[in-house]
Amino acid sequence: MDFDFSPEEQKFAEEVEQWLVENHDPVVMDPTRENFTQLADTPERRDFMKKLAAQGWLGMSWPKEYGGQEIEGVYEFILNEALARHAAPQIGKGVGIIGKTLIRHGNDTLKAEFLPKILTAEVEFAVGYSEPQAGSDAANMQLKAEKVEGGWKLNGQKMWTTSAHFADWYWLGARTDPDKPKHDGLSLFLIPMDHPGLEVQSLPTIGKDTTNQVFFEDVFVPDDYLVGERGRGFQYISEALDLERFTMFTLSPISERSRLLTDWVKVAKRDDKPLKDDPNVRRLVAHIATDTAVAKGLSVRFVCAAMSGGKPPTIQSSQYKLFTTTLSQRVCRDALDITGAAGQLREGQEDAPLKGRFEGAYRATVNETVGGGSSEIQKNIIARRELGLPKNF
Numbered sequence: 010m011d012f013d014f015s016p017e018e019q020k021f022a023e024e025v026e027q028w029l030v031e032n033h034d035p036v037v038m039d040p041t042r043e044n045f046t047q048l049a050d051t052p053e054r055r056d057f058m059k060k061l062a063a064q065g066w067l068g069m070s071w072p073k074e075y076g077g078q079e080i081e082g083v084y085e086f087i088l089n090e091a092l093a094r095h096a097a098p099q100i101g102k103g104v105g106i107i108g109k110t111l112i113r114h115g116n117d118t119l120k121a122e123f124l125p126k127i128l129t130a131e132v133e134f135a136v137g138y139s140e141p142q143a144g145s146d147a148a149n150m151q152l153k154a155e156k157v158e159g160g161w162k163l164n165g166q167k168m169w170t171t172s173a174h175f176a177d178w179y180w181l182g183a184r185t186d187p188d189k190p191k192h193d194g195l196s197l198f199l200i201p202m203d204h205p206g207l208e209v210q211s212l213p214t215i216g217k218d219t220t221n222q223v224f225f226e227d228v229f230v231p232d233d234y235l236v237g238e239r240g241r242g243f244q245y246i247s248e249a250l251d252l253e254r255f256t257m258f259t260l261s262p263i264s265e266r267s268r269l270l271t272d273w274v275k276v277a278k279r280d281d282k283p284l285k286d287d288p289n290v291r292r293l294v295a296h297i298a299t300d301t302a303v304a305k306g307l308s309v310r311f312v313c314a315a316m317s318g319g320k321p322p323t324i325q326s327s328q329y330k331l332f333t334t335t336l337s338q339r340v341c342r343d344a345l346d347i348t349g350a351a352g353q354l355r356e357g358q359e360d361a362p363l364k365g366r367f368e369g370a371y372r373a374t375v376n377e378t379v380g381g382g383s384s385e386i387q388k389n390i391i392a393r394r395e396l397g398l399p400k401n402f
């Protein structure tokens with residue numbers, strides 16, 4: 010198997026790199042927001058996505074009949090990783106998750122309304138699966154969707170809905186059939202975020218950014234805005250989560266942090282002695298470099314194939330997410346060990362090593378091992394689906 014890019018793919022990577030350098034804007038590209046920098050949550054960042062769309066780079070792997078170019082997923086992978094490396098907004102939920110799920114399962118009305126807007130970066134989404142009693146056990150969602158004339162009436166609560174405070178549309182699961190087994194009683198809906206009866210409250214995260222909880226009071230959803238078939242929501246959500254696990258957890262920021270740490274180790278001193286001579290420090294950075302190379306192999310192998318369309322690969326998505334997000338957290342934890350007590354100083358504080366980057370990055374990377382399904386849940390999926398071990402919940 011050849012892990013190198015072909016000359017055409019390499020040419021595209023260079024084109025994207027040059028475009029990103031020419032369009033560099035510190036207001037849009039903020040590496041200190043870590044994984045949250047992928048969100049198009051300000052007017053400047055939304056404009057950036059529109060410029061990206063004008064390049065014809067959104068939805069490259071989508072079928073031609075829906076405005077895509079039907080080219081290999083490797084191009085989407087190259088683009089998304091380059092965006093992440095530059096700390097720019099990324100293809101995210103619209104192109105990478107909701108668009109692809111609508112193409113597979115959405116009705117004609119939803120495809121006609123949303124797919125063109127996704128490709129022109131005119132719509133941002135929030136994703137609502139988690140609830141107070143449904144996090145790891147997503148199938149336990151209790152948000153009630155009651156059948157009424159011409160549609161559905163929604164009442165209840167969602168937790169941890171990132172993007173709800175700026176998104177245009179809400180992609181969410183709700184219980185339409187409470188008498189059926191829990192996995193069969195859920196359906197997926199799309200509703201406008203400014204709908205009367207929706208109340209969004211901010212929730213801080215351990216990182217710099219916030220997420221939200223959302224309350225629903227008699228929120229009406231017309232029949233056409235039910236995604237796919239009633240009662241099959243959990244299947245669609247599982248597929249969407251598989252897509253999320255490689256689209257929204259990119260590798261480039263981890264490589265960049267590893268490089269930043271290694272470059273610093275080469276010049277920094279502790280007690281007047283060069284850190285680069287410390288055997289423990291050398292061991293830690295060598296281990297990080299090795300695991301980053303392994304993660305790169307995993308991402309090229311799994312993610313490029315997964316981005317090409319079709320049913321998303323569950324086991325590979327979990328393996329990729331588990332390996333990269335735990336590595337992401339370990340790089341930051343090791344960086345805090347290496348930088349010592351001063352490593353706890355925050356961004357902007359005098360004497361903070363590496364401008365305080367790793368203090369913030371460590372907190373932010375904790376989020377990565379929870380959002381999109383925790384590391385324990387990824388291990389459960391791998392144990393059950395790859396290794397054939399029994400279900401434990």
Ligand SMILES: Cc1cc2nc3c(=O)[nH]c(=O)nc-3n(C[C@H](O)[C@H](O)[C@H](O)COP(=O)(O)OP(=O)(O)OC[C@H]3O[C@@H](n4cnc5c(N)ncnc54)[C@H](O)[C@@H]3O)c2cc1C
Pocket residue numbers: 135136137138139141143144145146168169170171172214220376379380381382383384385386389401402
């Ligand atoms: C920054 C951030 C952003 C998020 N954004 C969104 C979003 O946009 N939309 C959305 O729907 N959700 C979002 N989430 C929610 C996320 O998906 C959940 O937090 C996650 O699924 C865990 O659920 P929980 O918080 O309820 O924890 P719990 O499910 O209560 O888990 C608590 C602990 O128990 C462990 N655990 C639970 N069950 C098992 C088991 N069977 N075996 C072993 N260990 C287990 C978990 O790994 C965890 O360590 C976000 C979370 C974070 C942190």
